[in-house]
Amino acid sequence: MTTESAGEPASGSLGRRPSTSLALTAVLVLALSACGGNSSGSESDGGQSQALTLYTCVNDTTVQPVIAAFEKAESGSRVELFRAPTGELNARVAADARSGGLRADVVWGCDPLTMQAFVDQGLVGGWTPPGADAVPDEFRTDDYVGAHVLYMVAVHRTDAPAPRVWSDLAGPGYAALAVPDPSVAASALGTLGYFAQDPGYGVDYYRSLKANGAVQVSTPDDVTTGVAQGIYDAGITTASSAYAAKDDGSPVEVVWPEPGAIAIYGPIALATHSADSEVAKAFISFVVSKEGQTVLGGAGSYPTLPGVDGPTVPAGAPVVSPDWAAIGADKAAVLAEYQQVFGG
């Protein structure tokens, strides 16, 4: 600025109207408030209009039909939805908790680990619906109940061999494999947790995958995309994304290898500050009821309630569940051991 200012008169004579900047500020304020005008805000108003706010990471394809069915079944009730990928959902919850409290009445998550953390912070929990007993034990606790399940399966190119057991992925026939990153996707962490606890596998399983050409991509969807594109011959991903690619016509096949597809359940829980909200409780009850689970199954997600039809499960397909409590306790240690294999 020295170059330009040197020697210039300090200022002008044109200075009446100090109002310009005020006007600018006013324009800004007006624009901002105009933008705010048409949004209704997300706080529920305590039962009187029977509205509840739902936070979830379940995709629209599944959650919209479930909400529609609930609003039809409970006339006068309304669900205000906030849906985002897990990372954004967690960030929103964390920010809510630090600015006046959680703004959701119900949280429907995609893995038990995250939900347990919300319980530990006193944000959700303390209630499950009476019908929750019908859901298998491994899909519920006293604070939340599984509403849908993700199955971690193997996806492979049609020109690559089908793995019969998980360890086949470490065998011949594959030039490039993809695994999802357990420090990014909870489903991948659940899978790692399962293998780490299984004496026949252990973290060594990942070491042998890597030796067989495996690389770590970010999410299970990235695994499916990469295998469908042909960058990888096979990989570990969710059944829903693998079947979606297959149904679209991508040259892939889906296998539920022995000892089993790894079940990652998505729990639903009541916010602690909404303990008295009948409509919120009614929603949770509906989602895990036979009726709600049927809608969910028809919309492309795997139900938790036994006997309800859902997307494809091959006859006799084996399923296993990780020990979530152990994973929660050992997360850092298991991840550290895993990261010696894949870095990151």
Added chain:
Amino acid sequence: MPARGTPTVVRAGVPVAVALLLAVLVALPLLRLVQVLWQESDGDLAGILGSPGLSTAVRHTVVLAVAVTVTAVPIGITLALVLRRPDLPGRAFWRVAVLLPVVVPDFVLGYSWTQAYARAGFTDTLLGLHWDGLLGPVGVWLVLVVNAAPLAYLVVAVGLAARSEPDLERAARASGAGSFTVLFTITLRLLLPAVAAASVLVFVLTLGTFAIPQVLGAPAGFGTVTTRIYADLSIGGDPASFLEAVTLALLLVLVAVVCVAPGDALLGPHLRSARPADAQGTQTVPGRQAVRRGQAVGLGGYLLLTMVVPLAALALSSVTRALGVPPTPGNWTLDHFRQVLTVRTVEALGRSVGLAVAAASLLVLLGGLVAVGERRRAGRATATLITLTLVLPGSTLAVALLITYGRWLSGTLTLILLAYLAKLWAFAHRPIAGALDRLPPDELRAARASGAGLLTAVRTVALRPLAPALLGAWLICFVTALHEVTMSSLLYGPGSETLAVVVLNSQELGRIGPTAALSVVLTLLVAAPAFVLWMVVGRLRVAHDGPHAEVARVG
């Protein structure tokens, strides 16, 4: 530094307005993050900062930002210099074409490169050639360079439009200087403020970039600070992970301060130069036709490899029914477009366009305010301050705003707009600042003295020479706001879903077909008005520089 003749109104009011806006958009949100960290970490930052792998991630981030800057900025300068030539064959086409990558959202761009050049991609299918290095640090670097070069080009081109001195160049040539001497001693010397602006933007943007390192870096285990932040937010949902994410975000802010502040404080003022009131246009000495043709061929080659092939892969994905099937007409379908174009998307599209127009218009105003304000000593730090919210990854900036204003504004479009303003303020400011000394103070004074009202004087005297910079800034902000995903997907509420939120919510990001279709729709949506705008800019400039342009042509 306020030129003589700058109305006192502006002199008195600007600092107040800027200070107020700085507090709302930058200082309060950042301070809230610091406060959260302070209160909840109990001073145990050492634990977080000492966590394994963090120093590697920081090193990756800084090296990447430097590498991208030193490559993308020279490419941007070269593009701007080549495209400045009126006798370049097909110039109007090239000018629009080089900006295309800006319109494509980051994560789709990363995907389009894998579809083009990775194993089983286009080149592999057609020529048996694929590039394994794409999925790794070199690929991340290259795609970031390609993504950043148009931004650098835009800033530099705007600077050229505002700052070049064709008469000086002509005089130098006439006096016997070679074209390289002219380039280095005159053209580039005059461009320094714009080059500095472009460098800062590209550097800071790369520090905070997420999608491309995530898509292309992960397979090679190449992590950056932003991918760690995302991992922290994604896994667990516990306070410790959240605190680590906040700490890392603030660390990025610190890196930005350390790298940008000295440049802004020391270098900035020396780059500017006093301007004659009768500033000139951009018409330049015509060159030899063979050289121009060579340049056109080079340009075509660059565009073919970096844009045409990847974007063609993207466009084909949007009409091909599934990944991994040949993109031949037999496999074509409009299903992905049908999924993207629903009633809900059209509603959200209207909202997104409105939001992007409001954001871009306010941002040009805010950018202009800072550009005027920073020319005095007290305002000098503002330029640096507003880059701090640019470096914050979208997720963390959204969290900061939510913590600060969520009580009142959670779920509203207002909060999303605030987020866009905070994130893109530096985007608008740097190109304007790079051109501002074109503002001819004497003419402004003359207009006022001759009885023109303030608005008339500003409109007829100040806006004309600044128009390319203002429009350039507006355009870049509009496009970026239009396809912004992370912040709006974290901040929206009932009735404030943006286009990206609606489309990406129904299809997880992994579903490439619909996302590619969205990109195509956005590209068309932006390319059409952008083209019109570009023409308008050209008109304005010709109108303003008419006489000089004529002289140039005659000369």
